[in-house]
Amino acid sequence: MRRSRSCGYRSLLLAMAVGFAAGLLFTSCTGRTPVQEGWGRRYISRAYGFSFSYPADWVMAKETDREGTLTLRLEKQGDEAVNLVVTVLPVALNRDELLLEAQKMLEASLYRIQILHEAKEQEISGRRMILIDAVAGEKEKVLTRTAVFSDGKRTYLLTLLAKEAAFASAVAEFARVLASLGLD
Numbered sequence: 001m002r003r004s005r006s007c008g009y010r011s012l013l014l015a016m017a018v019g020f021a022a023g024l025l026f027t028s029c030t031g032r033t034p035v036q037e038g039w040g041r042r043y044i045s046r047a048y049g050f051s052f053s054y055p056a057d058w059v060m061a062k063e064t065d066r067e068g069t070l071t072l073r074l075e076k077q078g079d080e081a082v083n084l085v086v087t088v089l090p091v092a093l094n095r096d097e098l099l100l101e102a103q104k105m106l107e108a109s110l111y112r113i114q115i116l117h118e119a120k121e122q123e124i125s126g127r128r129m130i131l132i133d134a135v136a137g138e139k140e141k142v143l144t145r146t147a148v149f150s151d152g153k154r155t156y157l158l159t160l161l162a163k164e165a166a167f168a169s170a171v172a173e174f175a176r177v178l179a180s181l182g183l184d
Contacts, residue, residue, distance in 0.1 A: 039176065045070065048088050048154070049184035055173050058084065081163035082170045084177065089155040095130070102132050102148040102157060110136035110144065124178045127151075143167040145174060151183050 040058070044051040048070050055076070061083075062073040068090040076082035093101060099119050117133040129149040136142045141164040148157045158178065162170040 051182040053180035081166040092150040
């Protein structure tokens, strides 16, 4: 039974990645509450039971809640070179399924992917996450880092996308975002 549910969510995730690449056409409110906190703001979703902090110069560009799946896109204000995409699926996937979903999402949403680095597991704030780096683009390189994990109820994918020149500073901010994740 789990296999058929995860296959359906794989298709849904692939469709969402393509939707993100096309611009995410539909939006709705999920009860988020941005709150000022230390180095930035805090996103809180009571409906999905999670929260995270993000830099004050990042803005929420798009929020989509479709069929129990939440997708957020944040971008660095005034700098289209840095984006963060957060996807929450309403199903828990095992390690192999997590890895497969993250790879499929990257392959579907990146133009001319050149390098998909081997996944590595890392503990961040007491949570085991799978991290995958990728490089895409022809003339202008886009570097990504994706963190994916499951809490037993849901699956979380957080992907940083940044132009090569902005990646080093953006990945440091991404690490702080990951460390700030709160789950209810």
